[in-house]
Amino acid sequence: MKIALAQINYHIGNFESNTHKIIEKIDNAEKAGANLIVFAELAISGYPPRDFLEFRDFVEQCEKSIDLIARRCVKIAAIIGFPSFNDAEKGKPLFNSAAFLFEGVVKSLTNKTLLPNYDIFDEYRYFEPNNIFKVINFKGNNIALTICEDLWNVQDNPLYNINPMDELIGQNPDIIINIAASPFNYHQTKQRKEVLKRNAVKYNLPLIYVNHVGAQTELLFDGGSLVMSSTGNIVGELNYFKEDFNIFDIDDIKNNAQVTDPNSEHSEIESIYNALVMGVRNYFQKLGFDKAILGLSGGIDSALTSAIAAKALGSDNVYNVLLPSRFSSKHSVDDSIKLADNLKMPYDIIKIEDAVKSFESTLSPFFKDTPFGITEENLQARTRGVILMALSNKFGYILLNTSNKSEAAVGYGTLYGDMNGGLSVIGDVYKTQAYELAKFINRNGEVIPVNIINKPPSAELRPDQKDSDSLPDYEVLDEILFQYIEHRKGPREIIEMGFDKKMVDRILKLVNINEYKRYQTPPTLRISSKAFGMGRRMPIVAKYLDKIN
């Protein structure tokens, strides 16, 4: 039996495009002699459809697409994910289903048992868990069909009380097929392979895994669909961060014969870079936009964002605006121009001085003789924000946000100023990682001017300002933030790791009191196991760890 793996970039709710892509792959697979083609979890709707699942009309559109696709599966069979109605009297209204299509109809449905409901996942919000287990017999092979999380309950401390494969193994399956919607983070690819291997080895079965690829706003699906022997060897692997398609013979997989070189493992930083480029590209493509605008400050964050956008959209489509103030250093302008020139990107210089002065004179009867402070710093950032948004509105650019994760964490940014944007490109990238990414981009020669990488970070909102005036070194800050955000360690645990108590207390307080700012930030491309946004849900009005002065 020949099995085709179709790794596709779906678009949420775009039934026309998703169905078209699926049917195209079915035709190709059939022509190439495949007996079965496998698509991803919730392929029909795109993942995650979120509360569109609460609209009966939306789910009915999914059903219609499935029926349309089933008619194309006459000689070839297909496995494909979609949301289906739960007809039982009790329970949640939907299942997260995999349809088995053959002979022109939906032959059977397999529903997902383990519904992830942590971090960015909300599946228990919509779906009733499955409790019926049945292998699919097709051409003499018993297929144990599972959906993503169904294979993930193999940790030492399992999250669920049931293991779908334990239920299916008694029915003598010949192969495990897992259809998934497993988003990228820079720990995930390795972990995913380990989990799949644990299953293959535990149940002594070959395994086929088909994932999504492409970005859905903040979620970045890296693909990496694969075929594994029962000993856990990767016999074949599809591409990362790209649509891909391949056909494997089940006998070859069983015989562990065909051990092709898996795709060369990418370095962590290269994967992050590829993920971010795909994230920007798909955000624009799927919204129907071509061109980005951003403010270049002369610092590492905007330079990095610009370089990523140039790769994603093409240099011509990234409009860089330099917005110097009285506090901007000459090197900030020069370095920014050099970056734009290195990548042959269009740029303009727009001085903010007049607009800032106009605000200051409008406000002076109220501000009177109060000293220059945070308000005046914010005024500059907001003036820049207004200018960038005006250009965005006038010419149809999407404004890219250039904040990094470290500053988003401690609230170093101005709401309605530099926190503006349609998409936060590096908002899940710590400052220390931003430097690594810049160096990666420069690996074959200078793209981001070395001076931008080497100079001490500064917001340049008052004379001689440096980030280090008010924050610890980024190596220290990022490690404390990582323990608090990614690992959810409390103050006591972090202090026990050797960090200064006063510093830890202050940083954790900064993170917590700035939830209100992050609430209003743009969606952030997610590359870590815990990004700000949909996967991290914090109260705004709260009083935990914020009492320290």
Next chain:
Amino acid sequence: MKIALAQINYHIGNFESNTHKIIEKIDNAEKAGANLIVFAELAISGYPPRDFLEFRDFVEQCEKSIDLIARRCVKIAAIIGFPSFNDAEKGKPLFNSAAFLFEGVVKSLTNKTLLPNYDIFDEYRYFEPNNIFKVINFKGNNIALTICEDLWNVQDNPLYNINPMDELIGQNPDIIINIAASPFNYHQTKQRKEVLKRNAVKYNLPLIYVNHVGAQTELLFDGGSLVMSSTGNIVGELNYFKEDFNIFDIDDIKNNAQVTDPNSEHSEIESIYNALVMGVRNYFQKLGFDKAILGLSGGIDSALTSAIAAKALGSDNVYNVLLPSRFSSKHSVDDSIKLADNLKMPYDIIKIEDAVKSFESTLSPFFKDTPFGITEENLQARTRGVILMALSNKFGYILLNTSNKSEAAVGYGTLYGDMNGGLSVIGDVYKTQAYELAKFINRNGEVIPVNIINKPPSAELRPDQKDSDSLPDYEVLDEILFQYIEHRKGPREIIEMGFDKKMVDRILKLVNINEYKRYQTPPTLRISSKAFGMGRRMPIVAKYLDKIN
């Protein structure tokens, strides 16, 4: 047996204050001769603690508070909600528990069985459902202790496959106690009483219900704790939108003897008003702020927001800023001044013309001879936003957002302009409801100038602009929005209700393509069964119902 009901306004993560309030009520109840005092669900932590529950440190703080409180419960017993660790090898790490405290220790824990995971609820994200059922025997009474949702599976189409009271009824309970965290919406109070009555009558048991009161950012808990006889009569009821405390004798409840007048039923619009006032008040109190700022446009939305804020914070604490442009009509300024005068609120007039002109001249080399359009309209709104935020930053005001639900739905608002604010006061109030609220506020005489209520709505961003130029009448718009947002009806269903197809398609498209704007709006006080924000989770980059031109 005498049972005290303690209806308290908790503060999330503020263990010191929550524990202090709880102990105070225990002392009062003991002095008044109560045998048992009942607090709300997750009282110790406040509700909803959200992802703080993923911090071991946070849950340990809850446990410490429970131990502290237990020591005060020597002669009196207490029932109180808190998150507890699940020590089992499998399953989620926590339970949503009710501790039974007596003789100075935690006598037993009862865990929540039915975990709501819809709308604003995420309980399955954190908690393992209970499957052990045991009544608590105390002073000869068997108490069937349940936690909020545990009583809610009594619909015709039940969401869950189990009913905790069905499990407990075999143990001969004498009374049902339900501790809850049930937020207000303007359908909820009535529905809640019906659900409680269904339980009392079905199991033929008296029932005690204790809810939270107070606002937690967007969630507004209305209280309404009550005591019900086994026939479903309300024998006693605590206050709405206020902390309250009362003691009832179980024999009186059983005998259905004491039928006191329940609190007079408030009208729907009065409840909404009270909820919003509490929402603003608690947002400021819990963040430690006193003073609000907002822009008064001369329209109904900002006037209403200002009047609500004046009630919540006191007139002196609401700073109104009039920000007229060349397009502002004289009546807008006059009406706004009249409102400020009616409520004796401070106000200032700050003309935006100079700042807008400065932006226009800064941008003119780039805009060249493009015509006046949306960009220039947004520029005015953003200039206002910058001025309001500058005053907010300088003097420590929180900016109130004044957008209503109708315009938030269709995207009629400027990001980083009039969509700014720390809190959206009426973002869950449809325009038609805004008029009703204004009339309610004026019920004893003019507070909001009648001219503001009577004139046709306009954004005044270009000459002679009216909302009706580009939107249907608000009666029609709001009904279509209500069907789509609150009832999740699809286009076909709404058109079948008699609305024009072209209009329905256009409005639904506007709602969907403006998800990106709402993603960045402030938290919105929730008064409906489906508010924008945490209870409505939509993809941004999607293509459902947005293809119609």
